[in-house]
Amino acid sequence: MVSTNADAVAIEANDLQKTYGTETALDTVSFSIETGTVYGFLGPNGAGKTTTMRLLTGLTQPTSGTVRICGTAVDDRRAIASLVGYLPETPPVYEAFSAREQLEYVAELRDIPAGSATERIEQYLDRFDLADDADKRISTYSKGMKQKTAFIQSVLHDPDVLLLDEPTSGLDPRAARRIRESITELADAGTAVFLSTHILPVVEAVADAVGVLFDGRLVTEGTPEGVTSLAETGEDGTLEDAFLAVTSKEAATDR
Numbered sequence: 421m422v423s424t425n426a427d428a429v430a431i432e433a434n435d436l437q438k439t440y441g442t443e444t445a446l447d448t449v450s451f452s453i454e455t456g457t458v459y460g461f462l463g464p465n466g467a468g469k470t471t472t473m474r475l476l477t478g479l480t481q482p483t484s485g486t487v488r489i490c491g492t493a494v495d496d497r498r499a500i501a502s503l504v505g506y507l508p509e510t511p512p513v514y515e516a517f518s519a520r521e522q523l524e525y526v527a528e529l530r531d532i533p534a535g536s537a538t539e540r541i542e543q544y545l546d547r548f549d550l551a552d553d554a555d556k557r558i559s560t561y562s563k564g565m566k567q568k569t570a571f572i573q574s575v576l577h578d579p580d581v582l583l584l585d586e587p588t589s590g591l592d593p594r595a596a597r598r599i600r601e602s603i604t605e606l607a608d609a610g611t612a613v614f615l616s617t618h619i620l621p622v623v624e625a626v627a628d629a630v631g632v633l634f635d636g637r638l639v640t641e642g643t644p645e646g647v648t649s650l651a652e653t654g655e656d657g658t659l660e661d662a663f664l665a666v667t668s669k670e671a672a673t674d675r
């Protein structure tokens with residue numbers, strides 16, 4: 421959401437540019453996202469979504485431009501670690517650990533006091549139907565079980581900013597619903613959630629604001645209703661219609 425209140429800004433990206441050799445992956449992308457906002461980040465394959473998320477975590481350096489998380493420059497790694505949770509597209513888990521060991525390990529890295537860490541871990545394992553398998557090695561888990569474990573580890577420290585790359589990919593409907601509920605609860609408690617996904621009904625269900633990236637540029641931004649109205653398909657228009665309309669128009673302009 422475009423903000424006028426600097427105190428409420430959780431994620432601020434200014435003129436982000438990223439080039440790989442002669443390839444421009446991102447071209448002067450700016451946005452400002454308030455605390456408590458769920459921001460749906462859309463774009464076709466190769467548009468630059470993952471690149472943007474990695475710049476927001478500080479894992480990748482921009483060619484130019486700046487990122488501030490809750491007012492802190494993203495290159496201050498130590499400060500950023502406690503503010504940000506990141507779920508990348510491939511779950512970053514150790515196959516040799518069990519889910520419980522993985523989550524305890526992450527809780528320790530995040531300096532979460534042991535008592536509250538155990539409580540949170542057990543609550544989340546229950547919520548995501550992992551309690552019965554929590555002591556089995558992650559190498560024996562299905563893709564969805566790994567994804568759920570990785571989601572839990574990204575929210576364990578109750579981050580101010582949560583960056584999610586396809587969080588419901590590979591999940592059954594019950595688990596996907598749990599993720600959507602968790603996103604809404606976290607946002608209600610003040611977390612800014614940056615949600616990149618191709619599953620547009622998920623964005624329709626949870627997002628307060630939407631940005632559409634095309635070929636490294638942010639081509640549309642607004643409320644889901646505002647962006648949907650761009651599809652000009654009448655009252656029954658969906659975000660999918662709008663996404664296809666916006667990205668087809670941009671593709672035609674590029675030709």
Ligand SMILES: Nc1ncnc2c1ncn2[C@@H]1O[C@H](COP(=O)(O)OP(=O)(O)OP(=O)(O)O)[C@@H](O)[C@H]1O
Binds near residue numbers: 471472
């Ligand atoms: N490490 C890299 N080296 C070279 N080019 C890269 C690198 N990472 C990304 N790119 C390029 O940057 C562009 C954006 O890629 P990115 O992965 O950010 O897209 P995306 O929107 O996340 O795509 P998808 O929806 O397919 O995951 C692509 O053209 C890609 O080839």
